[in-house]
Amino acid sequence: MSQNIRYFLPLLLIAIFVSNLFAQKKNRSSTEIILSSEHFKKIHDAEDTLAVLAYAVVNDSIETERFAACKVLITSLVQALKTPGSYKYPFSRLKSISILSPPDSSFRIFTWQLFVNDSTYRYYGAIQMKGQELKLFPLIDRSHEMDIPPVYEQLKNDNWFGALYYNLIQFDTKAGKKYLLLGFDAFEFFQRRKVIDVLSFDETGNPVFGAPVFERDKPGNRMKEQRLMFEYSADASIRVNWDEQYQLILFDHLIPYPSPYNRGMTSVPDGSYDGLKLAKGEWKFIDKVFNDSQEEPPFPEPVLDKRKEKDLIGRNKH
Numbered sequence: 001m002s003q004n005i006r007y008f009l010p011l012l013l014i015a016i017f018v019s020n021l022f023a024q025k026k027n028r029s030s031t032e033i034i035l036s037s038e039h040f041k042k043i044h045d046a047e048d049t050l051a052v053l054a055y056a057v058v059n060d061s062i063e064t065e066r067f068a069a070c071k072v073l074i075t076s077l078v079q080a081l082k083t084p085g086s087y088k089y090p091f092s093r094l095k096s097i098s099i100l101s102p103p104d105s106s107f108r109i110f111t112w113q114l115f116v117n118d119s120t121y122r123y124y125g126a127i128q129m130k131g132q133e134l135k136l137f138p139l140i141d142r143s144h145e146m147d148i149p150p151v152y153e154q155l156k157n158d159n160w161f162g163a164l165y166y167n168l169i170q171f172d173t174k175a176g177k178k179y180l181l182l183g184f185d186a187f188e189f190f191q192r193r194k195v196i197d198v199l200s201f202d203e204t205g206n207p208v209f210g211a212p213v214f215e216r217d218k219p220g221n222r223m224k225e226q227r228l229m230f231e232y233s234a235d236a237s238i239r240v241n242w243d244e245q246y247q248l249i250l251f252d253h254l255i256p257y258p259s260p261y262n263r264g265m266t267s268v269p270d271g272s273y274d275g276l277k278l279a280k281g282e283w284k285f286i287d288k289v290f291n292d293s294q295e296e297p298p299f300p301e302p303v304l305d306k307r308k309e310k311d312l313i314g315r316n317k318h
Helices: 002-024 037-059 063-081
Strands: 098-100 107-117 120-129 136-140 164-173 176-185 191-201 207-209 228-233 240-243 248-258 265-279 282-286
Touching (some): 037 063, 037 107, 063 120, 107 164, 164 240, 228 248
Antiparallel strands (some): 107 120, 120 136, 164 176, 191 207, 228 265, 248 265, 265 282
């Protein structure tokens, strides 16, 4: 199966490299994006196939069929995005693919999950920059090659810590505009992970993941984390998301707990909440956001909850 995984990586790179060459040959003086009715219909027709493929990647019970669907999905999606003006097309029927864009509409990011087996998941994605012609950056998941979670490292798009992103938060720093990406990683059979990553673009316009924007009062900790990781028991459900009412990122406080599967210790939520509050371009940690005797924390529906009729991205199923 590892041969199949290795095959998809160069395939995605080649497909997107070709698409970037396609864009470089086109020079337009206007920044206006025009999606003609002809091109809209072309993408709309292609979306029928893309929707079937995206569904199969997540739901097909046969492993080889999931891999085959993922392979075709990559090339078919790139082909659809090469249509002039594709940035304006919403792809609203791709229910198992997360498509997020910031308030400044400078880009959008596609991510999806491939279930390999009970203990293995892979993530795929791409960043499409705003423009009439296609400029696309592939996201190559290397998380399975990282023995230690890279909380202190900046990563490039070809060395991505893969996740299915479910929220994006734009914010300003002294170094320029950045974007928080909140994501889910199914990880393995007994453990799940959620990640808060930081996306920015360097002076050449290339994406960079990770930034030292997290500030916590931790004695002896001189290095700032570039991203935050929350690893927890697969039997638990945790919240890591923006809360509009309190204007902060709210997340469950995790505590050690003996694994019920004789796998040492795991982590579970203890019922209290911590937070991250934006101040002067940095996210400050807040311990125990709620005073249990005075305030009741909000209890939103989890992102992944089939009982609530939610899809992978947390959207209502239709």
